Amino acid sequence: MDVGPVLRPTEYRDQDLCFRVTKEAIKPYVEAAFGLWDDEWQRRRLENDMASSPHEIVVVGGTDVGLWSVAHEPERFLLRKIYLLPEFQRRGIGSILLRRLIQESEASHVPIELRYLMVNPVVSFYERLGFSRLKEEPPYVYVRRAL
DSSP states (O other): OOOOOEEEEOOGGGHHHHHHHHHHHHHHHHHHHHSSOOHHHHHHHHHHHHHHSOOEEEEETTEEEEEEEEEEETTEEEEEEEEEOGGGTTSSHHHHHHHHHHHHHHHHTOOEEEEEETTSOOHHHHHHTTOEEEEEETTEEEEEEOO
């Protein structure tokens, strides 16, 4: 029986994986929005982010395929990352994870919010799952899934 993607806590040994996933998932959008990708700067940024908020590894069939981060705040769930390696994108993995978070948000009576780069073509993904645009502050779009 396939149970779909599972999440496991990140460990120190996951640093290279987390950077690889981040780079492969968002580099084209970062470059389109901000210019050339700087590995050293991006690695430091990711390390700081991981030190300040919980992150989890997305695992499918025993294979590490992505990076997930949600901040559970009193007034909202803030989806910080849903990054998948390109070969695992468009396979329903992100939808399954996000639907699980939607169920948790509904049970907790708090909305989900996130932002994405305007150049990232994910708008239909979030709209399909009930998210609405809150505002645009270039280079970001902010969306929310209200209750």
